[in-house]
Amino acid sequence: MHWSKRVLGRRPRVVALAILAAASLMVGAAAQSAPNPAPPAPAAPSARFVVIVDAAHGGDDPGGHIGNQPEKAITLALSVRLRSLLAARGIQVVTMRESDVTLAPDRRAEIANHAKAQACLSLHASTSGFGIHLFTSSLAPASSTPMPAWKTAQAAWVTRSLALSGVLNSALQQAGISVTLGRTSLLGVDSMTCPAVAVEIAPERGEGDTAATMPDDPDYQARVAQALAAALVEWRSEGARL
Amino acid sequence: MIPRYQTILFFILLAASLVMGVVLWQLLERHHQRLLNGEDSAPTQAPLVTPAEPATLEAANDADNTLTAEVQSLPLPQSPGDRARAILNRLLALYAAPGSTHPVPGGANGVAQVFLLPAGGQGDHRHSGPELAVVNLTSAFAANHPSGLETETLTVLSICATLRANLPRVTEVRFLVDGQQRATLAGHVDLTRTYLTAAALPAAGVHP
Numbered sequence A: 001m002h003w004s005k006r007v008l009g010r011r012p013r014v015v016a017l018a019i020l021a022a023a024s025l026m027v028g029a030a031a032q033s034a035p036n037p038a039p040p041a042p043a044a045p046s047a048r049f050v051v052i053v054d055a056a057h058g059g060d061d062p063g064g065h066i067g068n069q070p071e072k073a074i075t076l077a078l079s080v081r082l083r084s085l086l087a088a089r090g091i092q093v094v095t096m097r098e099s100d101v102t103l104a105p106d107r108r109a110e111i112a113n114h115a116k117a118q119a120c121l122s123l124h125a126s127t128s129g130f131g132i133h134l135f136t137s138s139l140a141p142a143s144s145t146p147m148p149a150w151k152t153a154q155a156a157w158v159t160r161s162l163a164l165s166g167v168l169n170s171a172l173q174q175a176g177i178s179v180t181l182g183r184t185s186l187l188g189v190d191s192m193t194c195p196a197v198a199v200e201i202a203p204e205r206g207e208g209d210t211a212a213t214m215p216d217d218p219d220y221q222a223r224v225a226q227a228l229a230a231a232l233v234e235w236r237s238e239g240a241r242l
Numbered sequence B: 001m002i003p004r005y006q007t008i009l010f011f012i013l014l015a016a017s018l019v020m021g022v023v024l025w026q027l028l029e030r031h032h033q034r035l036l037n038g039e040d041s042a043p044t045q046a047p048l049v050t051p052a053e054p055a056t057l058e059a060a061n062d063a064d065n066t067l068t069a070e071v072q073s074l075p076l077p078q079s080p081g082d083r084a085r086a087i088l089n090r091l092l093a094l095y096a097a098p099g100s101t102h103p104v105p106g107g108a109n110g111v112a113q114v115f116l117l118p119a120g121g122q123g124d125h126r127h128s129g130p131e132l133a134v135v136n137l138t139s140a141f142a143a144n145h146p147s148g149l150e151t152e153t154l155t156v157l158s159i160c161a162t163l164r165a166n167l168p169r170v171t172e173v174r175f176l177v178d179g180q181q182r183a184t185l186a187g188h189v190d191l192t193r194t195y196l197t198a199a200a201l202p203a204a205g206v207h208p
């Protein structure tokens, strides 16, 4: 009796968890296959050059915390700097937000895809790691299809996104800012039909792997924004050569 | 008219059944209490008599966005799911330790269960093909996890790579938090998708 009670006492929880697990997976699979096709963007080069600057998080979503500031405030500050620098260089900019508003990842992708931009930068900030983290989608590169699945629309653009990441990397390194490159699966970016890179500003590395400058430092942000603007000017001229 | 001896017998039997009821109730309570105490002391780690075996931990480093294989010796249960959980919790213990190269303070024992299922949704439980690991994280682990693209990605990749290193049949990994699907780990990396262990490299295919 002791034994059977013990087993019975534990099993329903395991069974319940397994059922929950199966149900969650089914819901996830259904969400993944939900059709919401993004229009295939034309690859033809043109004189038109639009950059999407996406200050990640905002409103109800504070993101992480850097010192006593939420990540959403730092990404917005960086976005405002970058917008001014790009406008000064004659580049048309579409910002996702200019204030502390909530924007779902899918809505951001819709805005980016509607703009048919030549570069989409999603700005983040973190206290983990050092320097600038440049992340491109971990989706395997795929050829463009007329009806790409919403959650994997970026697949057709991954090759261009990696090229953009390379140009950003060079410009940042030239400005003396250390860079780590990575691939990730990020809601929103994975649905964008443009060359898209997520730029995460982390503390600048000091001596002995200490954080010398935090991402909320205005001078550090200004240097990063300058390097990103220089990279996008370079990206525009590369596009013109294509 | 009921005879007097029957009335007496009735009350004796009634009293006896009431006494038996009380005694049984007390026994049940005592037994329940013993069970609860037993539950508290139920082993969550493999017993020490289990011989230690080597396991490969793919430990993340935030400074350079890399994974480094590290072999550790630990007692491992026989069941593959419990084995996977023990190995992953050893990996998370590295991250919870002070001075970690990928700090997740308070993240020890962050893996509640690992369910191993046939990959690709086949229903055969006696299969010997590729497997999907469903890693059920605790909400405490997710709540303590630092927010950021790099740190969250490294946690997911190091779990996938560690599973691949120790359970080669695991080709796909999905994540749950407290048994439920969750959009992101700590605000960034997508936890709703299926991760392929073969692609669990931080900079796979990245532009030079």
Ligand SMILES: [Zn+2]
Residues within 6 Å of the ligand: A056, A057, A063, A064, A071, A123, A124, A125, B148, B149, B187, B188
């Ligand atoms: Zn962020």
